[in-house]
Amino acid sequence: MSGRNRVEITGEGPVLVNGPVDVTGPDGEVVRSERSVTALCTCRRSRRFPFCDTSHRDRERRAHRGGGSR
Amino acid sequence: MTLTRQAPAPSTTEPALPAPRGPLSAAVLDALRTGGRPGGALDAVPDDVYGEDAQLTLYCLYELHYRGFAGVDPEREWDPELLTVRRDLERAFLARLREDAPVDDVRGPADVDAEMAGLLTEPTDADGTGVSHHLLRDGEPWQFREYLAHRSMYHLKEADPQAWVIPRLHGAAKAALVTVEHDEYGSGDPERVHARLFAAMMRAAGLDDGYGAYLDLAPAETLAEVTLMSMFGLHRALRGALVGQFAAVELTSSPGSDRLVRAIARMGLGPEVAEFYAEHVEADAVHEQLVRRGVIRPLLAAEPELAADVVFGVRASSFLAERLERRLLGAWGARATSLREPLPPIG
Numbered sequence: 001m002s003g004r005n006r007v008e009i010t011g012e013g014p015v016l017v018n019g020p021v022d023v024t025g026p027d028g029e030v031v032r033s034e035r036s037v038t039a040l041c042t043c044r045r046s047r048r049f050p051f052c053d054t055s056h057r058d059r060e061r062r063a064h065r066g067g068g069s070r
Numbered sequence: 071m072t073l074t075r076q077a078p079a080p081s082t083t084e085p086a087l088p089a090p091r092g093p094l095s096a097a098v099l100d101a102l103r104t105g106g107r108p109g110g111a112l113d114a115v116p117d118d119v120y121g122e123d124a125q126l127t128l129y130c131l132y133e134l135h136y137r138g139f140a141g142v143d144p145e146r147e148w149d150p151e152l153l154t155v156r157r158d159l160e161r162a163f164l165a166r167l168r169e170d171a172p173v174d175d176v177r178g179p180a181d182v183d184a185e186m187a188g189l190l191t192e193p194t195d196a197d198g199t200g201v202s203h204h205l206l207r208d209g210e211p212w213q214f215r216e217y218l219a220h221r222s223m224y225h226l227k228e229a230d231p232q233a234w235v236i237p238r239l240h241g242a243a244k245a246a247l248v249t250v251e252h253d254e255y256g257s258g259d260p261e262r263v264h265a266r267l268f269a270a271m272m273r274a275a276g277l278d279d280g281y282g283a284y285l286d287l288a289p290a291e292t293l294a295e296v297t298l299m300s301m302f303g304l305h306r307a308l309r310g311a312l313v314g315q316f317a318a319v320e321l322t323s324s325p326g327s328d329r330l331v332r333a334i335a336r337m338g339l340g341p342e343v344a345e346f347y348a349e350h351v352e353a354d355a356v357h358e359q360l361v362r363r364g365v366i367r368p369l370l371a372a373e374p375e376l377a378a379d380v381v382f383g384v385r386a387s388s389f390l391a392e393r394l395e396r397r398l399l400g401a402w403g404a405r406a407t408s409l410r411e412p413l414p415p416i417g
Contacts, residue, residue, distance in 0.1 A: 054354075
């Protein structure tokens with residue numbers, strides 16, 4: 001990877017940040033992500049804030065698919 | 071340089087050949103064991119290509135492309151007679167899947183977006199009918215261990231079937247798919263390879279983490295999910311379907327993994343058991359974005375005619391996933407094993 005850092009605002013959920021990053025929270029705590037791309041929560045609903053856990057998605061009260069990790 | 075034919079070196083990392091489940095698998099496994107030619111039983115593909123005999127045969131033929139089997143010459147991977155059996159099974163498998171996962175309604179990339187939007191809507195914890203919902207609400211440790219035994223058929227080679235598609239993609243789609251695969255393989259850290267995290271979870275849950283250790287216990291419904299990925303990955307003509315299968319996994323995995331983390335805590339199984347699924351909550355939240363934005367969008371911009379196959383990959387993998395879920399929940403509802411035989415008691 002070279003050049004400038006890339007940040008993508010998805011508009012539907014998280015902000016995607018390229019490269020391993022240290023994320024400093026409002027309380028000063030630093031959380032490290034070693035991923036090639038990190039998804040930062042913007043909806044504040046994530047149980048793993050500051051990282052996205054897809055909690056921004058619509059929830060429907062109906063039967064639907066739902067496996068685990070595959 | 072002199073090329074000499076060498077006998078395969080003994081290996082302790084290759085799995086043992088499984089027991090046959092019918093005439094076709096008996097003939098193919100016998101040929102693999104003895105080094106001989108597959109016999110006359112190969113003329114007929116079993117009527118039920120979703121069944122035990124067909125799926126075990128297909129699984130074992132594909133396994134020659136991954137780790138192979140102990141005592142089997144690695145060159146059998148390219149044995150023309152075995153490849154002919156594989157092709158006949160694949161054609162029957164694909165024909166059934168095309169019937170069971172029709173895509174007549176797909177006209178172009180806009181229909182792929184609609185299909186993805188459907189995958190992104192989650193049921194509430196209380197309403198979901200899937201295995202992860204069951205495990206979260208009512209699951210018991212023995213059921214969770216069975217779930218891991220089923221899943222080990224894929225997760226101990228996690229991301230390998232999808233790696234076959236890399237040379238079949240180009241440009242932005244290839245770059246984004248490799249970013250996801252890189253993460254699956256631990257981003258350069260062998261301790262973080264997802265297959266290794268799965269093996270650690272199996273050990274922590276009291277299971278055998280050996281590659282292929284539960285093959286004899288894994289029913290056809292479990293094997294079919296893996297043969298599907300291998301078939302899509304190994305056929306360039308099915309690259310759109312492979313991408314669709316990959317998307318279906320990555321889009322649905324994060325919330326499902328989160329339920330499993332909470333299920334593990336509720337069952338009192340301990341954080342070392344939860345590590346694999348905890349990793350997938352965050353990882354697959356990123357992968358979902360990369361697959362949709364980075365892989366599918368540029369792929370369909372370059373090859374819009376692949377739209378129907380991408381949706382086929384989503385629907386075929388969802389169809390097989392639902393068949394497996396029915397087997398698990400049906401068996402557990404009757405307090406019976408969902409495997410072909412119960413797991414041995416934990417020592």
